[in-house]
Amino acid sequence: MSEEDPVRIPYYPGCTLKTKAAGFERSAMECAKQIGFEMDELKDWNCCGASYPLTKDNLMGLAAPANILIEAEKRCHEQEADSLLITLCAFCYNTLKRTEFAFNTEPKKLETINAFLDRKYEGSIRVIHYLEYLRDVIGFDNLAKMVKTDMSKFKIAPYYGCMLLKPKKELGLDDPEDPVIMHDFLDALGCQTVDFPGQVDCCGSYLIMREPKKVSKLSYNILSEAAEYGAQALVTACPLCQTNLDQSQADSAQFSDIDEVPVLYFTQLLAIALGLNTEGHQLEDHHVDPRPVIADGLEGV
Amino acid sequence: MLISPGEKNLKAIRELELGTGETISDCYQCGKCTAGCPAEMDPAPSVLIQYLKLGFFEQAVNAESIWSCMTCLTCSERCPKNVNPAAIIEGLKLRHLRTQDSRVSAELLGHEFLANATQQAVVSGFRKFL
Numbered sequence: 001m002s003e004e005d006p007v008r009i010p011y012y013p014g015c016t017l018k019t020k021a022a023g024f025e026r027s028a029m030e031c032a033k034q035i036g037f038e039m040d041e042l043k044d045w046n047c048c049g050a051s052y053p054l055t056k057d058n059l060m061g062l063a064a065p066a067n068i069l070i071e072a073e074k075r076c077h078e079q080e081a082d083s084l085l086i087t088l089c090a091f092c093y094n095t096l097k098r099t100e101f102a103f104n105t106e107p108k109k110l111e112t113i114n115a116f117l118d119r120k121y122e123g124s125i126r127v128i129h130y131l132e133y134l135r136d137v138i139g140f141d142n143l144a145k146m147v148k149t150d151m152s153k154f155k156i157a158p159y160y161g162c163m164l165l166k167p168k169k170e171l172g173l174d175d176p177e178d179p180v181i182m183h184d185f186l187d188a189l190g191c192q193t194v195d196f197p198g199q200v201d202c203c204g205s206y207l208i209m210r211e212p213k214k215v216s217k218l219s220y221n222i223l224s225e226a227a228e229y230g231a232q233a234l235v236t237a238c239p240l241c242q243t244n245l246d247q248s249q250a251d252s253a254q255f256s257d258i259d260e261v262p263v264l265y266f267t268q269l270l271a272i273a274l275g276l277n278t279e280g281h282q283l284e285d286h287h288v289d290p291r292p293v294i295a296d297g298l299e300g301v
Numbered sequence: 302m303l304i305s306p307g308e309k310n311l312k313a314i315r316e317l318e319l320g321t322g323e324t325i326s327d328c329y330q331c332g333k334c335t336a337g338c339p340a341e342m343d344p345a346p347s348v349l350i351q352y353l354k355l356g357f358f359e360q361a362v363n364a365e366s367i368w369s370c371m372t373c374l375t376c377s378e379r380c381p382k383n384v385n386p387a388a389i390i391e392g393l394k395l396r397h398l399r400t401q402d403s404r405v406s407a408e409l410l411g412h413e414f415l416a417n418a419t420q421q422a423v424v425s426g427f428r429k430f431l
Contacts, residue, residue, distance in 0.1 A: 015420040050424035051372065054388040055395060056322030061428075091421045166374040176378055202339045202373035208418070209405055209426030210368065218339060243419040 009133070010075045010085050011039035012068055014092040015047050021089070021239035021265070023282025028088050028130055028267040030281075034274050035138055035146060039086060040079075042071045048095040051206070059112060065099035066113045070121045083124045086133055088267070090238035094163040094171065097127040101170040129164065131181055131237060131266065132173055140188040147189055148275030150301040154293075156269065157194040157231035158182030159222065161241040162202050176200060182235065185266060189273040196229040198222040203244040212248075216255075219248035223261045232293045235266040246287045262290030272298075306356030313358040313396070321392040325353045327382045334376030334386045342366035346376050346386040353389070362393050368404055368430070370394075394429065405430035 017025040032039050046067055053061030072085040087093040103110040103123050114120050128136075134143055158179075165176035174181045179200065186193040201222055204215030223245060226234055236242050246263045249255050268281050272294060283290055318325055328350045335345035344352070344364050352361040361367075367390050376386040398404070405426060407415065415423065 015424060020419050047424060049428065050421045051428055054372065054385070054391040055320050056388075057320040058395070089421065091425065162373040162375070166378050168378065202371055202375070205371040205373065206422045206426040206429060207340070207369065207371045208422050209410065209430060214340070214369070240419050240421050243422075 006033065007037045008040040008079065008081060009037055010072045010081060011041050012045060012048070012072065012085055012087050012092060012096065013041060014087070014089045015050070016091075016239040017089055020243060023280070023285065024088060024239060024242075024265040024267060027265065027271045027276075027278070027281040030276055031267055031270045031274055032130075034276060035134075035143070037133075037138075040075070040081075042068070042075060042085075044071055048092045050091050050095065052095045052098045059109065059116075062099055062102065062109065062113050063117060065096050066103075066117060066121055067119070068096060069099065069103075069125045069127075070117075070119050072125045073122060076124070083126055084133075085125050085127050086130055087127060088130050088237070090129075090161060090163040091240065093127065093129045098167075098170050100125060100127050129173060129237070131164075131185060134185065135181055140184050143185075144188040144190070147273045149273050149298070151190040151273050151297065152192065153299075153301055154189075154191040154269075154297040155194055155230055155232045156186050156191045156264075157196050157226040157229065157234050158186055158199055158266075159226070159234040159236045159241060159245070159263070160200050161236060161238050162200070162205070164237055165200065182237070182266065186235070186269075189269065191269075191273075194226065194229050194231040196226045196231065198225040203241045205240060205244070208240075208244060213251075213254075215244050216248040216251040219245045220254050220258075223249070223255075224258045227258055227261055231261065232296070233262040233264055233290055235264050235269055237266055239265075242286075249288050260288040262286060262288045262293050264290050306358070310356050310358040313362070314353055314356065317353070317358070317389070317392050317396065320395070321385070321388045323385055323389050323392075325350060325384070325389065328354060328380075328384050329382060331381060333379050333381065337375040337379055339373060339375065340366075340369040340371055342369050346370075346390065349393070350384070350386060350389065362397055364393075367393050367397070372429070391429075398431070403431045 049064045076083045168176050204218040208215045332347045335347040349361045370390045
């Protein structure tokens with residue numbers, strides 16, 4: 001693959017990937033390059049709105065994601081690229097994928113939004129999550145062959161949260177009650193994958209704006225359970241899950257009886273497995289420093 | 302003693318169904334939504350829906366628990382009758398926000414919180430509570 005020009009996939013970053021989760025983006029881009037594809041950031045992008053409108057009468061919520069799909073479509077036409085739009089953030093994935101589904105199944109909605117925006121989305125884009133690209137296009141078996149680091153000492157629990165999986169009918173990425181994609185990803189890296197029941201429990205999401213104590217409690221339930229099942233760290237694909245689970249651990253009253261559990265983006269771990277330099281991946285910016293666990297995993301292998 | 306919900310409540314429920322695209326009478330009160338709800342809502346999702354089934358819109362729209370829903374969609378995914386409780390709760394929130402006070406403000410959150418907050422939490426939080 002390295003002999004040819006890498007495949008360029010239109011990429012939508014979203015607000016958090018450019019700010020709080022910049023290490024997620026940087027590690028993902030560097031891993032992609034190593035694997036053999038390039039994430040080609042859309043030039044003129046706007047916020048997706050972060051949450052998909054659940055009520056049928058709230059069409060305004062589709063205008064922002066529609067603009068993004070239009071930009072992606074334009075890019076694919078210009079470059080004769082496959083009609084894919086790759087995302088990293090689980091919220092962006094959810095919002096864009098559900099918008100894609102709405103336009104595919106309810107042409108009237110698309111017509112209304114096109115008229116409102118005075119632009120034309122033809123409905124050709126397929127939104128795909130980075131993990132999905134690794135599974136379906138690269139293949140986890142091929143990914144396993146690219147791993148350069150012995151990861152066999154890493155005991156990692158996959159944490160899916162909500163937005164990557166639900167609603168299944170519209171996203172179709174994996175089973176929301178019993179997902180395997182991140183398990184298979186960790187297996188491909190050669191980690192000891194820790195399966196735990198809390199992997200699909202909600203971290204509290206945007207409730208951090210109103211009820212941070214509840215977020216601490218939910219995060220505690222997830223992290224203490226993962227630790228009980230033997231995990232040294234969690235991996236996630238959602239910046240809000242990462243920050244809720246990570247920063248809640250500052251609530252020492254809630255977390256008094258368990259050790260700290262680092263929470264990594266799955267691409268930060270992928271970078272280590274591929275033998276990349278992790279500088280700029282912002283491991284040091286996490287509230288719970290993951291570097292001791294990483295050093296421990298790499299020692300003596 | 303209130304024994305009839307009254308025309309105002311019934312009209313509001315019809316509008317809620319129209320706006321959300323949900324059919325509230327489809328719910329047969331199995332309680333699966335409530336059993337899986339991580340938000341410790343009280344009144345719980347199935348209770349809110351029962352209020353609406355009985356015509357008591359005011360009780361549902363003014364229930365403090367609607368603000369604890371984090372749209373994790375567990376209820377919607379598990380409902381055996383294909384009702385979407387999260388959408389109904391969002392419909393109640395929207396109705397509340399359109400007619401009454403908002404539930405979050407930049408002033409209340411303060412500069413320090415906003416400077417350190419995760420951007421997507423702020424965007425989605427403002428969408429749900431403002």
